[in-house]
Amino acid sequence: MEKYWKIFYNGIIPGNPVFVLLLGMCATLGTTSSAMNGLMMGVATAAVLVCSNLVISLIKNLVPDKVRIPAFIVVIATFVTVLQLVVNAWLPALNASLGIFIPLIVVNCILLGRAEAFASKNGIVASLLDGLGAGVGFTFALVLLGASRELLGTGRLFGAMIYPEDYGMLLFVLAPGAFIALGYLIAIVNKIRKVS
Amino acid sequence: MLAYLSIIVTAIFINNIVFAQFLGICPFLGVSKKISSALGMGAAVTFVITLATVVAWLLQTYVLNPLNLQFLQTIVFILVIAFLVQLLEIVMKKITPALYQALGVFLPLITTNCAVLGVAILVIQKNFNLLESVVYGLSTSIGFTLALWVFAGIREQLDLTVAMPRGMRGVPIALICAGVLAMAFMGFSGIKIG
Numbered sequence: 001m002e003k004y005w006k007i008f009y010n011g012i013i014p015g016n017p018v019f020v021l022l023l024g025m026c027a028t029l030g031t032t033s034s035a036m037n038g039l040m041m042g043v044a045t046a047a048v049l050v051c052s053n054l055v056i057s058l059i060k061n062l063v064p065d066k067v068r069i070p071a072f073i074v075v076i077a078t079f080v081t082v083l084q085l086v087v088n089a090w091l092p093a094l095n096a097s098l099g100i101f102i103p104l105i106v107v108n109c110i111l112l113g114r115a116e117a118f119a120s121k122n123g124i125v126a127s128l129l130d131g132l133g134a135g136v137g138f139t140f141a142l143v144l145l146g147a148s149r150e151l152l153g154t155g156r157l158f159g160a161m162i163y164p165e166d167y168g169m170l171l172f173v174l175a176p177g178a179f180i181a182l183g184y185l186i187a188i189v190n191k192i193r194k195v196s
Numbered sequence: 197m198l199a200y201l202s203i204i205v206t207a208i209f210i211n212n213i214v215f216a217q218f219l220g221i222c223p224f225l226g227v228s229k230k231i232s233s234a235l236g237m238g239a240a241v242t243f244v245i246t247l248a249t250v251v252a253w254l255l256q257t258y259v260l261n262p263l264n265l266q267f268l269q270t271i272v273f274i275l276v277i278a279f280l281v282q283l284l285e286i287v288m289k290k291i292t293p294a295l296y297q298a299l300g301v302f303l304p305l306i307t308t309n310c311a312v313l314g315v316a317i318l319v320i321q322k323n324f325n326l327l328e329s330v331v332y333g334l335s336t337s338i339g340f341t342l343a344l345w346v347f348a349g350i351r352e353q354l355d356l357t358v359a360m361p362r363g364m365r366g367v368p369i370a371l372i373c374a375g376v377l378a379m380a381f382m383g384f385s386g387i388k389i390g
Contacts (some may be wrong), residue, residue, distance in 0.1 A: 022367060025225065026310045030218035070215030070278055073307075077271040100358055103270045107308045109222060132277060175216050176378035191363035 006130050009102045011133030017139035019189040023109040031101050035158050038146025046135025048105055053131030056119040070156040072115045080106045126161050200331050204390040207335035210385055213311055214343040215378035220311030224314035234348035236295045238341030245312050252316035273316050277371050281307045
């Protein structure tokens with residue numbers, strides 16, 4: 001039991017995909033103009049990650065070693081296509097706000113990274129939890145970044161007003177703010193990790 | 197003619213792939229420590245993006261659209277890109293082994309460079325014809341190389357700076373520099389052509 005908890009927990013704090021491993025930067029920067037967008041993107045990525053980790057751990061003994069990477073990519077691309085169709089059908093608003101970043105989940109390094117480093121070597125339950133942990137860690141990072149950008153930029157948090165918009169720095173909602181906010185967040189995480 | 201000029205200027209400066217569209221950030225942060233390897237990476241990415249855009253456009257127009265298989269777009273495109281990167285790897289190993297060594301793990305990682313898949317999908321979304329797609333792909337990758345080159349120059353100087361809080365060293369300060377660069381690129385957004 002403790003072993004499984006460790007696998008799950010590893011993806012959230014010690015091996016956080018964004019703050020520690022610096023993976024999936026494009027989606028991290030591109031979809032966090034608000035906390036809600038960050039949350040949506042995180043959940044979408046986590047869903048694909050859990051499914052692909054599960055299937056890859058199921059087929060790991062059937063796939064020859066030489067073609068494993070292309071095989072993993074096809075599995076991931078299949079789940080992304082499913083997600084694309086689902087989002088198109090039921091959540092058109094989400095499709096509009098995340099745009100091209102939904103098909104681009106395929107090339108999110110976190111997915112292939114977890115497949116190669118974990119799911120291709122471990123059992124089903126462990127792989128499932130590993131995917132869930134990394135997905136939750138990714139979502140956490142995206143929500144944190146999205147919330148800081150939304151709060152600094154517009155004075156809102158998940159759409160609720162915290163302080164008047166006139167005092168916000170619009171820069172943080174725009175492109176440069178994404179880089180700057182993430183830079184400072186990683187610096188804070190570095191500081192905390194060195195201390196503990 | 198003016199339309200093509202507009203595509204070129206927009207893709208390189210106004211809507212720069214790294215600073216405005218957030219695509220290709222991984223190699224942008226990973227291979228930007230030295231100017232020489234940054235330029236090599238830029239050249240490799242330029243080759244893959246341009247070729248991938250053409251192949252993806254042809255596949256979409258002559259295979260996926262007539263057969264009504266548009267939903268297979270993501271899978272087909274990523275396989276085409278993986279194939280092209282493999283090809284590039286074999287060619288570079290033979291022709292420029294030094295550059296092949298310098299790029300290391302980032303060469304096979306071009307497959308998972310979202311700029312490549314991103315441009316291939318954007319070209320379809322924007323309804324470009326073949327020539328426009330080639331021009332767009334080429335100028336986007338020039339914009340990518342420009343961003344990488346400028347950023348590598350800054351990072352080479354940053355490495356010489358010693359007085360910096362420990363937590364800020366490495367990636368955090370690089371990201372903040374990228375933010376300032378992105379601010380500079382925002383200055384281009386007022387340009388209008390045609």
